Amino acid sequence: MDSTPTPQSPPPAKRPRVAIVFGGRSQEHAISCATAASVLRAIDRESYDVIPVGITRDGYWVQAADDPAALEISGDRLPEVADTGTQVVLPLGVHDRTLTVARPGEVPATLGEVDVVFPLLHGPFGEDGTLQGLLELADIRYVGCGVLASAAMMDKAMMKTVFTSAGLPVGPYVVITDARWRTDRDGVLAEAGALDFPVFVKPARAGSSVGISKVTGPEGLAEAIESAREHDPKVLVEAGIDGRELEVGVLQGRDHAPPRVSEVGEIAVTGGHDFYDFGAKYLDEGNVELSCPAQVPDEVREEIRRIAAVAFEAAGCEGLSRVDCFYADDGRVLINEINTLPGFTPYSMYPQVWAASGIAYPDLIDELLQLALNRPLGLR
CATH class of the missing domain: 3.30.470.20 (ATP-grasp fold, B domain)
Structure with a gap:
């Protein structure tokens, strides 16, 4: 009888665990949810374990359902992250990347170790370096630009x-800070009015075309600047090209x-x-x-x-x-x-x-995750 040991198959490789983070406190909350719906549908579940983490408009991190349909824009309905009564907590110790989830009256449970975060947050408190700084402190890899590039x-x-x-x-542009608008409105309007019209008036730190106005003459500048200031006290006026x-x-x-x-x-x-x-x-x-x-x-x-x-x-x-x-x-x-x-x-x-x-959409998601997984932690 042959006593040669039967070769054993190697254990299956551990799939990287991805926390998809979306929602947030900015005006672009709904867009972030819609983006998360698309990524949840397209990500390769054979290659990655997925943990959806939502951030409510009030800034609470919650365990979200893995339900793309609930996060999609449908007609005029804009989705948002609901407060599920849970609280997701990031680790702040180096080399501990385990997410925990707490529920009132229950012992905190673990969601497992996260290998990489895919942040899908648009606008302030997500795209501006703040979330990136938090993840750097937690020693967790993430998709996309770092703190400085994101903020700048x-x-x-x-x-x-x-x-x-x-x-x-x-192209030609004028920056309007909160202090300048409050103390030298006439001077600001004269400087912006010297640009070639039409001009585009934008919140300096917003995205998804939120708060942008096209202005065809100097008489519309003040109203457009006030509209942009509802989203950001710092405003940019750009000459149309x-x-x-x-x-x-x-x-x-x-x-x-x-x-x-x-x-x-x-x-x-x-x-x-x-x-x-x-x-x-x-x-x-x-x-x-x-x-x-x-x-x-x-x-x-x-x-x-x-x-x-x-x-x-x-x-x-x-x-x-x-x-x-x-x-x-x-x-x-x-x-x-x-x-x-x-x-x-x-x-x-x-x-x-x-x-x-x-590069098809699912492959693009995979490439971004692989770039993040292969990026060193800390200063680089």
């Missing part, structure tokens, strides 16, 4: 400073390789939207058309992609970013902004330009 690129005024320091061309707005997605390179840049995309908005505003982005997607690759000269395409890569590295971005540029009627290419946590539903620009460049 969330502030559109600071973003412009970084761009110009890197030698990148930007005669031309086209073009966008690319940027992915961090593997193993210190240069960043990867997608094909150039262009959005066309119809259905009564004057520009690509919140309603066009999220409530009326049927009147938004994407052309990718955009019909532009080869030299313009390459200049946009070059600018995007330079901006990504100048800002110290990691993981992903979307870069928006203007192709002016006079032939200039100007950078408008970087979004370090761009819209991430399958219909958002960032996944769409990568899909047109050969």
Whole structure:
């Protein structure tokens, strides 16, 4: 009888555990929920264990149901994270990445160790470096840009400073701080009124086109600034550029390789939207058309992609970013902004330009998670 031991199969590899964090305290709470619905549907469950963690509008971290349908935008209904009566607690000790969940009157239970967080929070208290700092303190890897890049690129005024320091061309703009508006309103209006109209008035630290107004003459400036200030006391006024707005997605390179840049995309908005505003982005997607690759000269395409890569590295971005540029009627290419946590539903620009460049939505999620899992902790 053969006594040779039967070879044993190696134990199955442990699947990385991903905490998908969404919701939050910003005006973009509903958009974050809709993004989480898309990621929960598309993530490869054979490759990753998933823990959905919601943050309520009041800032409570709760254990959320793994139910994409409940988080989707449906007609005019905007989803939100409900207070489930639980409290999810992050570890703050180095090398302990175990999430716990507490319920009133019960002993806290463990949700297991988390290998990586996929933050899907848009706007302040999520996209602006605050969550990233919390995760750095907890010694937990996460998808996307770090503290500095997230904070600096969330502030559109600071973003412009970084761009110009890197030698990148930007359009004319005026920054209006809370102090300037309160103490020198006439001077602010005169400075902003000297820009070429139309102008776009924006909260300096918001996204998803929340609080943005297009103003066609000086008489509309004060009202637009007050509207933007409802979202942020710091406001940016940008001169309109005669031309086209073009966008690319940027992915961090593997193993210190240069960043990867997608094909150039262009959005066309119809259905009564004057520009690509919140309603066009999220409530009326049927009147938004994407052309990718955009019909532009080869030299313009390459200049946009070059600018995007330079901006990504100048800002110290990691993981992903979307870069928006203007192709002016006079032939200039100007950078408008970087979004370090761009819209991430399958219909958002960032996944769409990568899909047109050969990376499907589920594969894009996997690539971002792998980049995060392979990133060192601490200073880098």
